[in-house]
Amino acid sequence: MTYKPALIFLTFLAQAFFSLVLIIITIWGSLALYYQLSESRLITYAAIGLWVLIALAALSTLWFSDLQNYRKAAFIIFAVVFAVLLIWWHTIKPLLNRDWAPEVSQTVTAEYNGDMVRLDHIRDFDWRTEKDFTTNWKSADYNLSKIKSVDLFLSYWSSPAIAHTLVSFGFEDGRQIVFSAEIRKKRGQAFSEIGGFFKDFELAMIAAEESDIVYLRTNIRGERVYRYHVDIEPEQARQLFRLYTDTGNRLSKEAGFYNTLTANCTTVVFDMARILDPSIALDYRVLLSGYLPEYMFEKQLIVTAETNVQSMRLNADISEQAKGSREGYSQRIRMAMPQPQPQPQAAE
Structure with a gap:
């Protein structure tokens, strides 16, 4: 019983750490989509909204006990989408032939x-x-x-x-x-x-x-x-x-x-x-x-x-x-x- 407060505190620190990492990744992904996805703002904002919803779903499983059973699935989905995002990001190459100022x-x-x-x-x-x-x-x-x-x-x-x-x-x-x-x-x-x-x-x-x-x-x-x-x-x-x-x-x-x-x-x-x-x-x-x-x-x-x-x-x-x-x-x-x-x- 004497270890319970320490365990609760360590669990809280782990949740806070993973939450911070998830938030940073979400912000990075949102800005990457904003600046690079499409000239159509509607498509861009829709993609950002979907990305943020997936991140929020994963984040919520860390803090709400009723959602803990969905944690593994939520993080797998988030990881897959993030991997796709990284692959897309690395396909973006600089060009020589744009309509320059x-x-x-x-x-x-x-x-x-x-x-x-x-x-x-x-x-x-x-x-x-x-x-x-x-x-x-x-x-x-x-x-x-x-x-x-x-x-x-x-x-x-x-x-x-x-x-x-x-x-x-x-x-x-x-x-x-x-x-x-x-x-x-x-x-x-x-x-x-x-x-x-x-x-x-x-x-x-x-x-x-x-x-x-x-x-x-x-x-x-x-x-x-x-x-x-x-x-x-x-x-x-x-x-x-x-x-x-x-x-x-x-x-x-x-x-x-x-x-x-x-x-x-x-x-x-x-x-x-x-x-x-x-x-x-x-x-x-x-x-x-x-x-x-x-x-x-x-x-x-x-x-x-x-x-x-x-x-x-x-x-x-x-x-x-x-x-x-x-x-x-x-x-x-x-x-x-x-x-x-x-x-x-x-x-x-």
Whole structure:
């Protein structure tokens, strides 16, 4: 008799654990169906409703003694349906031939001849608003031996923990080319962080002019954008450039899914950086990309005279310099902001 309270407690813990697992599986399955099942909302909602009812039936057998006799059958049905759901999920593959949004309708490709590289499908749009723009895709030749700088741009639109990451390569002739791993939205599709966990977007590698891809964020969307000059050796810069173009070439032939956690704009950069320097450790600030500057500051990967992160961030903010037209944009965002002058003391 002395063991009965302990047995009751252990039974309760087991029920609670299995209930939690079942609830998590049910939520995952519902979201998978919501984002992937069908363009018909009626079919999708009917499937989600049936899936939830099966899960509730199994869950109820854990807590209601009158239903314990049906527990085995309920869980067998749930397990079979879940297995079918998993098999269906693994059949969903990324595609190259969708009706893409104009800004990601093409992705960068590269052809090398020694240090010389020809980039095709460079984006150079003239943005007036997010929906009013002139499209322009072009090609250009670059000499990797002439790379003189690498800049990291971080663009914030909501949470301070999340930022979009862009990397810009500067050449001796004054040109800049930006690489950005982006979601490849379908025409009319809106971005969803949750959808990014459920194969809702393919991944695209975009190469663009700063006066397109950074200007869009600073001057059209009104996002807060920061520029950090990366401390990198010339050979590493060339390797990083090649890694971006290799990724672009691969994604142009073999589609891949964007994932909010594991395959996004920042994790792509981190994976490349690990190839250049395997000693770089994974850090939560890589996943929470808004805090990436703190990580890079600690690792001394940013060229700065500042002694603390706050001052570094203040000097990296290009929002004021960015104001104006596209003409001279790259030069303007690299101009130092005038520092406030001390006010003269009034004569006594």
